Amino acid sequence: MRQPVLEARNLSKTFASGAERIAVLSGLSVSLDAGQSLALMGRSGSGKSTLLNLFCGLERPDNGVITLLGERFDYREAGVAGQQEKRWARLRRRRIGVMFQEANLMPALSLLDNVRLRARLAEQPLEQCRTWLERLGIGELAERYPDQVSGGQRQRAALAMVFAMNPDLILADEPTGSLDRRTAEEVTAELFRLQAETGVALVLATHDPELAEQCQVTLDLAHGAPAGPAP
Amino acid sequence: MNLFAALFSHYRRHPLQLAALALMILVATTLWSGVRQLTEQARTSLSQSEQVIAGRQQVVRVDGARLTVSDFVTLRRVGLCVMPWLEVPRQGNVGLVIGVDPLAAACFGGEGGTFGNSQIRLEGEPFVDVSEAARLAEELPDAEPPPSLALIAAGNVTADALPAGYRLADFSRGPDTGELGESFLLNLDALGILALLITALLLRSVYRLGIVQRRDSFALLHRFGVPPAQVDRRLVVELLVLSVLCVLPGLWLGSLLAGLLGQGFGRSLEGLFDAPLYEAPGQWLAPAFTMMAVVLLACLADFLMPGGHRVVARRGKGKLAGGFLLVGLVLALLSPSLLWVFVAVAIVFTGAGLLTPALINRLAERAAGASADPLSRWRYRELAVMARQLALPVVALQFTLAMVLAIQALVTTFEDTFDRWLGQRLEAELYVAVPEGRSGEAAARWLASQPELQTSGAWHRVIRGRGSVSVSGSPPTPVDLFGLSPVSSLVTNWDLLAADDDPWATLTRGEAVLVNEQLARRLELGVGDRIAVEVAGEQLNLPIAGVYADYGRPAGEILISGTLLPEQFQPVFESFSITPGALPLAELIRGLEAAWQVSDITVRDNEEIRSLATGVFDQTFLLTRAMTVLTLALAALALLIMGWVFFTGRNWYFRLLAAWGLSRREVAAQLTRLSVGLTGSVALLALPLGIWLTWVLVHRINPLAFGWSLPMAVYPGFWVELIGLSLLIGLGIALLMGRQLRAGAALPVSASSLTGGER
Amino acid sequence: MRRTALVLLLTVLAGCSQEPEQAGFAGLAEDVAERGQRSYLQPGPDTGLTFPEDLGPHPRHRIEWWYLTANLKTESGEPLGLQWTQFRQALVPRDAGSKPAPETWPLEAAWMAHAAVSWNGKHVFAERLARGDVGNAGAEARPVSVWLDDWQLEAVEDDQWRLQVQAENFGYDLTLTINDQPVAHGIEGFSAKSDSGQGSMYFSYVDIAISGTVRFQDQVLDVEGKGWFDREWSSQFLKTGQLGWDWFALHLDSGDKLMAFRLREDGNPYVSGTWIPASGQVQPLDSGQLALSVIEQREGVPVRWRIEVPEQGVDLELSAPPGNYMNQGLYPYWESPVGVSGSHTGEGYMELTGYR
Structure with missing residues (x-):
């Protein structure tokens, strides 16, 4: 039996807002196989970003178990966070590509240097970096700085960074949310093209139903259960 | 929501920024107004004590004898308006009291009011009734030169009205006390201005950072149809309100600070310049306005300049900085007066201030280009950004580090030199003053006849008095005169600043004179120059065989062989310096007592005298040190605040590192390398500036201000300490930032590329 | 002047002495024995006068002039x-x-001298101060000598004194010929100054012929006339509440002389005087025998007076010449010559203190 890339069981997370505690997630379970794509849907504040952060260890759930690329993170007992921290960091560094809506690049580095930095952290060969920029159609912008290129070009560079690290899982948080519709479609097309080519698993948080439709699985956080075609 | 509320909402979201700005204004005001108040007090005191004696004349005896109360009576009985003036050093050698007679002073009433009854307040210090001063003089240890009475004459006393046997003379205490005091105050002023400039830099940096962060909301307001001019006006009002709220408590704290430092400061001032520290009336209006003007100017300079809120172009800064440095360095080398040296220092500092951030930026960019590792390239690039963004606090830190370094070098050099000098001066083990009314002659004969003393010990006789010196017909300069005989081995090992082949031999033969550094500088004398010395009416024409160092007093001084002193010379003070060797102390004392036919001579050992002398100087530098340390603390605090604000703006990008898989510890290490790299390079760049400033203090300012110069010395040990301190400041910044990273793992919901996104 | 002058000396010296003395009129009325181990002597009706010693200083008394x-x-x-x-x-x-030794600049006593000349409606005044025991100020009884700096009164012969004063705008050099024996005021020279017994020793030479020169600004004038010389000392004069004093010394053309004073206080002033007839017994006057009243004031100063001694048939009107005769020293007071009319004619001097 194939091991799922990501398996989450019974995740719950609450936030303190003033005196109140708001439950963002309660008892959520989800599973994702290699090469699969999962769309996280929901309005803003529905917990999409939180869930993505839980999947890469930048946040901790209050309860539940996450198994990621064979590593098991059990949050049902208290006091285990310390050891988990390092394991999460290792995973993020080598195997999980995280991509945000914007500001994925270090402003003080050129696009190429950004890709090289990400590749170096993932211990991937640096020679491939320029190729990745070229594959994303921005090879001639390699020496430019983030503030010298457009938002779409920045997100392409961010894609180059993510793929240059040769990840097993990509977590993308509204990656086209700040782009105009056409650019967004172009960037999304690149994302899915490369995902298909590399066979990497993808979790995409978005509020755009059309984008979500391109994924194999959709998890609507408003309803709290995966929908769409069965795995 | 009105415009004010809209503008203020920024600070509601960033209360720490407001707090930082308020804190900077408060601390800057405290520091500056504290220094200013001290300087004002000192200035008032100096001018008060100078006014009392300014342009005064005194009556002296033609025969040079000490004046007594009967001279006073004689002069008063012929109708001359004279008053007694008896200066007595206080116990512990801290300043002095001046005995005057308010009843005799009444006849001075019309003269500018300085001696009128209402003016001389006998409420303790420094003026006391002359009877009290006479009583204190009686209680002085024997070894002190006994205080001598002066009779000050009113302006209407003319020479031809004087009875026979008296003449008029200028009344002044020490040749350049006024100038010396002024120089000291100028130093303090410069310190105050430097502190003000540094704080203005810091203020400006904190304020500008806030403005940059508020650009978005300004743009938003503009889009809503609020004219930019209106926003600017509101910003001015906002700043005015803030500065009023912070300047006033700052002034209050400043007066507390002045009070705290004032005591030690007052003592040092009194010890050095005989200037008592009076309670100066508290001023607050002028300093309040000055400080508010500084706040407004520092913060709103951009509004005043065409081009609005834009950052000044980076290009051409290097050339400008180079130009400033060149002009300043040349000026410091050539300037003839103290004021111009200070101007030169200001110019050099301006140049250094322009150059430093650009230099760090350039070096970091170069290092980034040279490094193959993307992570270190990122770090160098970040350092370059920091150097540019934190330019103002970085420069402020550099300035204060340089200042601290230079002042430490000056003070330490002085202490070392002074200590060595004092060691030579106090070579003898014992000092015995000749009792009043006795002659040194008998004692000298007895000492010369002691075989133990000749073989195993050493001694000489010092006769101290007054004389005058002139060079090729110039008007005579009064000097302190020391007659030395015999010239013993106790003096011949003095380090002379300049000397001919065998100065002590020619001095012994009475064929030459030695002069102190102050006199040599003032009259531009060198070894081999001939000077005319007038001693008790007799003229001596002698070459200078050497120049000796003399610290502490600005007075000119010459050393001649005691055999040259004429019969009628009236010593002010006479003493013996003795290293008894094999001669038992008890026998020595018995011999001297027999020679003088007294029963209780006072013998002081050199430890006693040494501690007396060093105590005065310790006080003097206390304030300077305190002020520099305070400024350093302020600069460190500012860099801490600014670094913290900077990192907050760039927080997202450090979080990216975490998202990319660096553990928190690793991110913190990167942060530390960055901030420590910054403060470390600031410290390194402060070194040459500090060493240059030391040179200026030692070779330019000191000779101009005090009349003596010091050997230039550097203290690498202290550099290491300062660099260590800078690294600690860097660590502090990293620690603060690390806390912020640890505070929560959540990434910001959104990050504007405008915020902290500079490359 | 007199009393008030001493008060102001106290004020001046308060700054000098280590324990400042209580200044003001009350200061004079404090306990006589309060200072130091040695107390001040307080004169009384049985003290009596001694000559010539009493022309010299009285260091066990607080004040004198x-x-x-x-x-x-x-x-x-x-x-x-x-x-x-x-x-x-x-x-x-x-x-x-x-x-005490002069070298110690002792401050056991302070001296003050005043000199004034009134001529042609103009009045000039000078003041000198000195500490005692140093030597530039002092007094001796034998021969009579009183000096402060270059101002001095000196006996040239037994009954002839020379007075020399040089100030900035004026000066004088006078020969004083004493024509009579001293007149003791009050009881054997004890002149009471209040109903409760405070008082001073007080005697006068009232018949002095004077000649000499007076320098008044740039004029030198030969002068002649008569003088009145007072010696007075005490340790305690005014009691608390006494505000000032009005004093008169009159030479009547009849050859009679009159001294009268009034100490102003809340309630009835204390009035006293001495009638010195051209020949016959000197008669002390008390408030039942002597009346003083103000007729006219000039800018707050009573310049015209009525003095009555009914027993002697004396009813005088005194008036100061036009002008301002305030001695503007540390403590201003009025000192002016007066003309006398009424039952007798004559001239004299008037001193008024405590008016401003």
Whole structure:
């Protein structure tokens, strides 16, 4: 039996807002196989970003178990966070590509240097970096700085960074949310093209139903259960 | 929501920024107004004590004898308006009291009011009734030169009205006390201005950072149809309100600070310049306005300049900085007066201030280009950004580090030199003053006849008095005169600043004179120059065989062989310096007592005298040190605040590192390398500036201000300490930032590329 | 002046002494024995006068003065008034024979001298101060000598004194011929100053012929006329509540002399005087025998007076010449010559203190 890339069981997370505690997630379970794509849907504040952060260890759930690329993170007992921290960091560094809506690049580095930095952290060969920029159609912008290129070009560079690290899982948080519709479609097309080519698993948080439709699985956080075609 | 509320909402979201700005204004005001108040007090005191004696004349005896109360009576009985003036050093050698007679002073009433009854307040210090001063003089240890009475004459006393046997003379205490005091105050002023400039830099940096962060909301307001001019006006009002709220408590704290430092400061001032520290009336209006003007100017300079809120172009800064440095360095080398040296220092500092951030930026960019590792390239690039963004606090830190370094070098050099000098001066083990009314002659004969003393010990006789010196017909300069005989081995090992082949031999033969550094500088004398010395009416024409160092007093001084002193010379003070060797102390004392036919001579050992002398100087530098340390603390605090604000703006990008898989510890290490790299390079760049400033203090300012110069010395040990301190400041910044990273793992919901996104 | 002068000396010296003395009129009324181990002596009705010793200083008394007023005429017959006074104020009482060493700049006594000339409606005044026991100020009884700096009164012969004063705008050099024996006021020289027994020792030479020169600004005038010389000392004069004093010394053309004073206080002023007839017994006057009243004020100063001694048939009107006769020293007071009319004619001097 194939091991799922990501398996989450019974995740719950609450936030303190003033005196109140708001439950963002309660008892959520989800599973994702290699090469699969999962769309996280929901309005803003529905917990999409939180869930993505839980999947890469930048946040901790209050309860539940996450198994990621064979590593098991059990949050049902208290006091285990310390050891988990390092394991999460290792995973993020080598195997999980995280991509945000914007500001994925270090402003003080050129696009190429950004890709090289990400590749170096993932211990991937640096020679491939320029190729990745070229594959994303921005090879001639390699020496430019983030503030010298457009938002779409920045997100392409961010894609180059993510793929240059040769990840097993990509977590993308509204990656086209700040782009105009056409650019967004172009960037999304690149994302899915490369995902298909590399066979990497993808979790995409978005509020755009059309984008979500391109994924194999959709998890609507408003309803709290995966929908769409069965795995 | 009105415009004010809209503008203020920024600070509601960033209360720490407001707090930082308020804190900077408060601390800057405290520091500056504290220094200013001290300087004002000192200035008032100096001018008060100078006014009392300014342009005064005194009556002296033609025969040079000490004046007594009967001279006073004689002069008063012929109708001359004279008053007694008896200066007595206080116990512990801290300043002095001046005995005057308010009843005799009444006849001075019309003269500018300085001696009128209402003016001389006998409420303790420094003026006391002359009877009290006479009583204190009686209680002085024997070894002190006994205080001598002066009779000050009113302006209407003319020479031809004087009875026979008296003449008029200028009344002044020490040749350049006024100038010396002024120089000291100028130093303090410069310190105050430097502190003000540094704080203005810091203020400006904190304020500008806030403005940059508020650009978005300004743009938003503009889009809503609020004219930019209106926003600017509101910003001015906002700043005015803030500065009023912070300047006033700052002034209050400043007066507390002045009070705290004032005591030690007052003592040092009194010890050095005989200037008592009076309670100066508290001023607050002028300093309040000055400080508010500084706040407004520092913060709103951009509004005043065409081009609005834009950052000044980076290009051409290097050339400008180079130009400033060149002009300043040349000026410091050539300037003839103290004021111009200070101007030169200001110019050099301006140049250094322009150059430093650009230099760090350039070096970091170069290092980034040279490094193959993307992570270190990122770090160098970040350092370059920091150097540019934190330019103002970085420069402020550099300035204060340089200042601290230079002042430490000056003070330490002085202490070392002074200590060595004092060691030579106090070579003898014992000092015995000749009792009043006795002659040194008998004692000298007895000492010369002691075989133990000749073989195993050493001694000489010092006769101290007054004389005058002139060079090729110039008007005579009064000097302190020391007659030395015999010239013993106790003096011949003095380090002379300049000397001919065998100065002590020619001095012994009475064929030459030695002069102190102050006199040599003032009259531009060198070894081999001939000077005319007038001693008790007799003229001596002698070459200078050497120049000796003399610290502490600005007075000119010459050393001649005691055999040259004429019969009628009236010593002010006479003493013996003795290293008894094999001669038992008890026998020595018995011999001297027999020679003088007294029963209780006072013998002081050199430890006693040494501690007396060093105590005065310790006080003097206390304030300077305190002020520099305070400024350093302020600069460190500012860099801490600014670094913290900077990192907050760039927080997202450090979080990216975490998202990319660096553990928190690793991110913190990167942060530390960055901030420590910054403060470390600031410290390194402060070194040459500090060493240059030391040179200026030692070779330019000191000779101009005090009349003596010091050997230039550097203290690498202290550099290491300062660099260590800078690294600690860097660590502090990293620690603060690390806390912020640890505070929560959540990434910001959104990050504007405008915020902290500079490359 | 007199009393008030001493008060102001105290004020001046308060700054000098280590324990400042209580200044003000009350200061004079404090307990006599309060200072130091040695107490001040307080004169009384049985103290009596001794000559010539009492012309010299009384260091066991707190205050004393030598006081000359003169009604002179210039060669052209213009009246010229003249005053010279020297005060001694003790800070520490001591016995006559013992003197501190001058080298210690002792501050056991302070001296003050006043000189004034009134002529042609103009009034000039000078003041000198000195500490005692140093030597530039002092007094001796034998021969009479009172000096402060270059101002001095000196006996040339037994009954002839020379008074020399040089100030900035004026000066004088006078020969004083004493024509009579001293007149003791009150009881054997004890002149009571209040109903409760405070008082001073007080005697006068009332018949003095004066001649000499007066320098008045840049004029030198030969003068002649008569003078009145007072010696007075005490340790305690005014009691608390006494506000000031009005004093008169009159030479009547009949040859009679009259001294009268009034101490102003809340309620009834204390009035006293001495009638000195051209021949016959000197008669002390008390408030039942002597009446003083103000007729006219000039800018707050009573310049015209009525003095009555009914028993002697004396009913005088006194008036100061036009002008301002305030001695503007540390403590201003009025000292002017007066003309006398009424039952008798004559001239004299008037001193008024405590008016401003």
